[in-house]
Amino acid sequence: MAVLIALSALFSGSEAALFSLSARDQRRLDSAGGGGRIALSLLGNSEQLLSAILFWNLLINMLYFAIASIVAGDLEANESFGAGWALGFTMLSLLAMIFLSEMLPKSLAVLAPLRTSIVIARPLNIAFHIIKPLLPLIGTANLLAGRLLWPGFQAENEIDLADIERAVELGTDDAALIERERLAVRSLVELGTMRASELMRPRGKLRLFHPPGDLAEIFEQETPGGYLIITDESRNHMVGSLDVRLLRPSQVDRYQDWIEPVTYVPWAASVARVLDQLTKTDSHVAIVVDEYGDCIGALSTDRIFRRILAPHSYENVSGDAALAMKDMGDGSWQVSGSIPLRQLAKFLQEELADESIATVAGYLQRTNERLPRVGDQALLGRYQLSLLDQVENESTIEVRRVKETDAGDGTAELEVDQ
Structure with a gap:
């Protein structure tokens, strides 16, 4: 019975340990020797x-309780012990x-x-x-049992945004809270x-x-977004990130231990x-990559x-307090060249003919077929984009509505709306 308890503890602890591993722990198993690689293959x-x-x-457990029942029966049949001993042993x-x-075992396994x-x-x-040849039979039995006991389960219909907003309205009488919750729900959708x-x-x-480099220089300036992007030797490929906001002074000398891997996604x-x-x-x-495989953000x-x-307080990509889109009050806006072109098109309610262009500055570059210069212009539907200023990697672009005028010969010309 003691051996059976030890074996049961082994399987109970292994279940708790293996299925409580985080994604980061699973990645560490590959470099943890033979035992780690075996555990990783089992989790596959x-x-x-x-x-x-x-x-x-x-x-x-069945063998254990079968033995316990036999021993309890022997104790009850023995005149020296009786039913009390049998009940106590059970x-x-x-x-x-x-x-x-x-x-x-499960508590200890979850701790480490x-x-x-x-x-x-x-x-x-x-x-x-040992049990692998029987696993297909066990899986089939589970499937049949599920079909027999729960035959009527069906997928639920998707919840509409209107249903969610209605639930928000019924949840509180605070108008300000309702508006904030509605904005959060819309942003989530x-x-x-x-x-x-x-x-x-x-x-x-x-x-x-x-790395290696003087990380102390990083703390002398503000890091946009709080994340330091780690590059490879070529300094072109982004391979990791470091959250400098959570890095304590005692951890600076061993900052390599706190570098996290990144995920690559298409633009x-x-x-x-x-x-x-x-x-x-x-x-x-x-890390966002474009159609050529280059890291663009x-x-x-x-x-x-x-x-x-906070959908209405969309931060400027430069990190300062100014908004990325500034209303000049005369029917025009000044925008940062690094804001997404699709975001500007949504704001202006214009359709994009080519959605492969990421930023407004990129749209100017594609239209003029050269690196943007002060004075360059491009049309985006009913609006004209003009490059006003460019300092280092930051550019300021004016967006102004244009109107159609009759040229007198039956054609129409575009004129900037002053």
Whole structure:
């Protein structure tokens, strides 16, 4: 019975450890030796692994209680002990199984899941391959049982935005709170149609760093978004991120230990898909690449949630307090050249003929077929874009409405609306 308790504890602890590993811990298994690689391969087929663990645990528990029943029956039949001893032994056996093979091993495994997974990987791998030929039969039995017990389950219909807004209105009588919640819900829904290139921080506004280097210089200036982007030796490929806001002074000398891997997403991916990918990989920064494979910007979870919770205070990509789109009061706007072109087109209610252009400055460059210069102009539907100023990587572009005038020969010309 003691051996069966130990085996049951092994399988209970392995279940808790393996299935509580985070995505980051699973990546560490690959470099944790043979035990780590075995655990990672077992997790590659998690459904069959769970079935094998549950099968062995059930088999062991049945054998344990069968032996306990036989011993309890012998105690009851023995005149020296009687029914009281049999009942006491049965209760003690039940408590020992609950505490020693379920509660204790699972609690210890959750405290150190990575180390536990490496230790139990080899014996668990042997047990898994012993029962592996029976796993298809077990899976079929589970499927048939599910069809028999829950045959009428159907997928729920998608919830409309109007339903969500109605629920928000019924949830409180505070008008200001209702408006804030409605804006948050709309922003959340818009993540499904907003592209990564619209919300990303452009490459020119990122702080790039290549180890080894003097990290103290980074703290002398503000880091846009709080994330330092780590590059490879070529300084062109972004391979990691470092949250300098959470880096304590005692950790500066070993900052390499706090560098996180990044996720790569295409520029046309929706922000909702990017957030889902960041959650699955347990990352905080996604690197946005264009159709040529070049890194054109970065998008962090902080920036996404700020867009959800504060949609009207969309921060300027340069990091200062000024808005990226400034109303000049005379029917024109001044915008930063690094804001997404699709965002400007939405604001102006204009259709884009080519949605592969990421920024407003890029649109000027594509239209004039050269690097933007002061005075360059381009038409975006009913609006004229003019480059007013350019300092280093920051450009200021004027957006002004144009109107059609009759040229006298039956044709129409565009004239800037003053």
